[in-house]
Amino acid sequence: MDLSTLTEYLPLYAQAAWLTLWVGVAGIALSFVIGVLCAAVRHFRIPVLRNVAGVYVELSRNTPLVVQLFFLYFGLPKLGILISSEQCAVIGLAFLGGSYMAEALRSGLEAVESIQTQSALALGLNPVQTLRHVVLPQAVAISVPALAANVVFLLKETSVVSIVALPDLVYVAKDLIGNDYNTVEALALLVGFYLVLLLPLSLLFAWLERRLRADGRRAKSRAPKTLGSWAVKEAAHA
Amino acid sequence: MHDWEVLFQGVNFERLLGGLWTSFSIALVAVLFSLVVGVPLGIAAASRNRWLRGGFQVYLQAIRVLPPLVLLFVFYFYLSLVTKVNLSAYASAITVFTLWGAAEMGDLVRGAVTSIPKHQYESAAALGLNPVQVQLRIVVPQSVRRLLPQAVNLVTRMIKTTSLVVLIGVVEVLKVGQQIIDVNRFEYPSAALWVYAAVFFMYFAVCYSISKAAAVLERRLA
Amino acid sequence: MSDTPQVLRLPKSQPVLRLDSVVKRYGERTVLDGISFDVAEREVIAVIGPSGSGKSTLLRTVNGLEPIQGGSIRLDGEEITAKGTDWSKIRARVGMVFQSYELFPHLDVMGNLLLAPVRVAHTDKAEARERAMRWLERVGLADRADAYPKELSGGQKQRIAIVRALMMQPEVLLLDEITASLDPEMVREVLDVVLELAEEGMTMLIVTHEMAFARAIADRVLFLDGGKIVEQGEPEAFFTHPQTERAQRFLDTFSFTKAREPQGLAR
Numbered sequence A: 001m002d003l004s005t006l007t008e009y010l011p012l013y014a015q016a017a018w019l020t021l022w023v024g025v026a027g028i029a030l031s032f033v034i035g036v037l038c039a040a041v042r043h044f045r046i047p048v049l050r051n052v053a054g055v056y057v058e059l060s061r062n063t064p065l066v067v068q069l070f071f072l073y074f075g076l077p078k079l080g081i082l083i084s085s086e087q088c089a090v091i092g093l094a095f096l097g098g099s100y101m102a103e104a105l106r107s108g109l110e111a112v113e114s115i116q117t118q119s120a121l122a123l124g125l126n127p128v129q130t131l132r133h134v135v136l137p138q139a140v141a142i143s144v145p146a147l148a149a150n151v152v153f154l155l156k157e158t159s160v161v162s163i164v165a166l167p168d169l170v171y172v173a174k175d176l177i178g179n180d181y182n183t184v185e186a187l188a189l190l191v192g193f194y195l196v197l198l199l200p201l202s203l204l205f206a207w208l209e210r211r212l213r214a215d216g217r218r219a220k221s222r223a224p225k226t227l228g229s230w231a232v233k234e235a236a237h238a
Numbered sequence B: 001m002h003d004w005e006v007l008f009q010g011v012n013f014e015r016l017l018g019g020l021w022t023s024f025s026i027a028l029v030a031v032l033f034s035l036v037v038g039v040p041l042g043i044a045a046a047s048r049n050r051w052l053r054g055g056f057q058v059y060l061q062a063i064r065v066l067p068p069l070v071l072l073f074v075f076y077f078y079l080s081l082v083t084k085v086n087l088s089a090y091a092s093a094i095t096v097f098t099l100w101g102a103a104e105m106g107d108l109v110r111g112a113v114t115s116i117p118k119h120q121y122e123s124a125a126a127l128g129l130n131p132v133q134v135q136l137r138i139v140v141p142q143s144v145r146r147l148l149p150q151a152v153n154l155v156t157r158m159i160k161t162t163s164l165v166v167l168i169g170v171v172e173v174l175k176v177g178q179q180i181i182d183v184n185r186f187e188y189p190s191a192a193l194w195v196y197a198a199v200f201f202m203y204f205a206v207c208y209s210i211s212k213a214a215a216v217l218e219r220r221l222a
Numbered sequence C: 001m002s003d004t005p006q007v008l009r010l011p012k013s014q015p016v017l018r019l020d021s022v023v024k025r026y027g028e029r030t031v032l033d034g035i036s037f038d039v040a041e042r043e044v045i046a047v048i049g050p051s052g053s054g055k056s057t058l059l060r061t062v063n064g065l066e067p068i069q070g071g072s073i074r075l076d077g078e079e080i081t082a083k084g085t086d087w088s089k090i091r092a093r094v095g096m097v098f099q100s101y102e103l104f105p106h107l108d109v110m111g112n113l114l115l116a117p118v119r120v121a122h123t124d125k126a127e128a129r130e131r132a133m134r135w136l137e138r139v140g141l142a143d144r145a146d147a148y149p150k151e152l153s154g155g156q157k158q159r160i161a162i163v164r165a166l167m168m169q170p171e172v173l174l175l176d177e178i179t180a181s182l183d184p185e186m187v188r189e190v191l192d193v194v195l196e197l198a199e200e201g202m203t204m205l206i207v208t209h210e211m212a213f214a215r216a217i218a219d220r221v222l223f224l225d226g227g228k229i230v231e232q233g234e235p236e237a238f239f240t241h242p243q244t245e246r247a248q249r250f251l252d253t254f255s256f257t258k259a260r261e262p263q264g265l266a267r
Helices: A003-043 A049-061 A065-079 A085-111 A114-122 A127-164 A169-180 A183-222 B003-008 B012-045 B050-065 B068-082 B089-114 B118-126 B131-168 B173-183 B191-221 C055-062 C087-093 C109-119 C125-138 C154-166 C184-199 C211-217 C235-240 C245-252
Strands: C017-026 C029-039 C044-048 C070-075 C094-097 C172-176 C204-207 C220-225 C228-233
Touching (some): A003 A049, A003 A085, A003 A127, A003 A183, A049 B191, A065 A085, A065 A127, A085 A127, A127 A169, A127 B068, A127 C109, A169 B068, A183 B050, A183 B068, B003 B191, B012 B050, B012 B191, B068 B089, B068 B131, B089 B131, B131 B191, B173 B191, C029 C055, C029 C070, C029 C228, C044 C055, C109 C154, C125 C154, C154 C172, C154 C184, C184 C204, C228 C235
Parallel strands (some): C044 C204, C044 C220, C172 C204
Antiparallel strands (some): C017 C070
C-alpha cells in the first residue's frame, strides 16, 4: 500500500463520505416521517389510508433498493417526472426506509398492552391524552432498538446510490480502480471510510440495545405471573 | 403510449426472465452454501465454549458492519489482484453472499437453539433421556420450528441483496433491461419506464410470495 | 386526623349505582344475561363466582370499558349507558383497580398518581402532590414516591394502583381481582388498605377469589354464574348456608375436606 497515494485520495473520499452521509441523513429523516404516518394510519385503522399504507409497505419491503432506484431514476422521467440524482437517492432511500420505520413503530405500538390503555381510560383520561401520556412514551421506548437498527441498515443501503450517478464512496472507489489501478489503496479507503461512518453507530446502538434489554429482563423477572401462588418470588424491597 | 409492448417484443420477456434467473441462481446457490456452513456455525456459536461463541461474534459483526456492496467490491477487485486469478463476478458474488448468508444463518440458528428454555433440557433429562435423545427429540424439533420461518425470510433478503451484482458487472435482469432499452431507444422512447416497472414487479412477485410463505409457516408452527 | 385524606362522602338518598337488566354479548355468546342490582352509598358488594361467569365483564361495563347490548346503568340517577355519554367524565368519577396493577412503567410513582388529577381534573399540581403524599403515608409508601414501578414489589404496586384511583376522589371504586397476581404473603398488605377504605365508607364493587376477604368486608355478596345473579345475600348467611345448589358446589371447591374420602386419588 502506498501512503502517498492514500493521502492523495483522501480528500476525494472525504467529499464522497460527506455526500453519503448527507444523502443518508436526509433519506433516514424522511423515512422516519413516512414511518410515523404509516404506523399511525395502520394502528388507528383509518379507512382507505391504511390500505394504501399496507400496499406501500409490502411493495417497499419486497423489492431491492437498486431496483427501486432504477425505476425512479430511469423510468419516471419518461412520465415527465424529472428529478436530480440527489433527490432520487433521497427519495429512494425514504421509499425503502419508510416501511422499515413504520413496522418498527407499529410493533412498538402493538407491544403496549391494551390493558394499559384501559387503565388510563379508567382514570378518566380521554383517548388523545391516553395516547399522548401513556401509549406513545412506552411505544417509542420499545421501538428504539428497532429504529436504531434501521438507521444503520439504511446508512449501509446508501452504498448503492452510485447507480444514479452520485459520486459517493463506492463511485469514487470504482473510478480510482478503473482509472489508476490503485486497487489496494482505493479499497482500503473505501472500507476505512465506511468503518468510520458505521462502526461508532453500530457500537452505540448495540450498547443501547443491550442496556434496554437488560432493563426489560430485570423488570420482567420482578413481575409475578398471573397465577397467584405460582408467582415468581420477588425481591421484597428493591 | 403503447411502449409497454416492448416487453413482449421478440424474446425480450424471456431475456428479462433469464436475467432474473442469473441473480436468483446466485441467491439460491449462496443460500444452499449458507445453510451448509451456517447451521454448524450456529450450533457452535450456541455452545458453552466461550472461544467458539466469541469467534462467531467477531465473524458476524465483521460481516455486518460493512455494507454487502463493499464486501462485494473488496472480494471482486482485491482477490483478482492478489491471486492473479481473475475471479469472475459471478463467483465473487457467490463467495461474498455465502460469507454473508452463513453469518446471518448462523445467527438465526444460534438464536433458535439458545431460545429453548433450560427447563426443557432439565425436564427431558429428568425423564431419563440421554443427551443425544435430548438433542434429537427435544432441542432439534423445537429449534427447527422457530428457525424455519426466519430462514425463509433470509431467502428473500438474499434475493434482494443479490440485486447488487449489477454493480460489479454481472449481466442480470437490470443489465438485460438496459440492453433492451438501448436497442429500442427510437422505436419505444419510454421503454425504460415499462422495463424497470416490470423488473420491479418481478422482484415483488417473487419476494412477496416467499414472505407470505414465511408468514404462513410462522403461524402454523407457532 | 383532619389532615389525613378521607374518602369523599356525599349526602345521597338514591343508590350510587343502579344496574337494570344489563345484557352483554360477544357475538353469539351472552356473557351478562340481565343483571340487575343497586349499590347504595357506603355499601361494599363482593362479586364472586366461577371463572367465566362474567364477574370482570360486569365491572368493566360500569365504566364503559365494555359497551352493553341491553339494559341500563345509572350513576347517581343519571343514565350513563345512554348514547352520547362522555365516558371520560364518568370514569373520572368511578375508580378502577386491575388485577395486573397496570401502573404506567415510564412514570415514577408520583407521576402515576398525578397524571389523572392534573390532566383530567385540572387540580393544582402542588395541591395534588400534597394529597398524593398523604395517601402514600397512609398506605406506608411515602418513601417510594420517586421509585419506578419496576422497582416495586407486587404488593407495593397494587397499593399504589389503589391510591392512583383514589386520587380522583371517586364516588365508587371497582376492584377487579386485585390480589390474584400477588404472592400470598403480599395479599394481606393490599387487603388491609381495602378494609380501611370500607370502614371509612367507600362505596365499592369488589370482584374477588378471596372468600375469607369477601366474607369479612362485604355488606352483600353477589354470586354470579353463567352471566346471571344466581344468589345474593348477607355474607354470613351466604357462606354458611347458601340457598342454591350451584353456590354450594362453588363454595365446596374452596374446601379440601371432601377430597379426603377413601376413594380419593391415592393408589
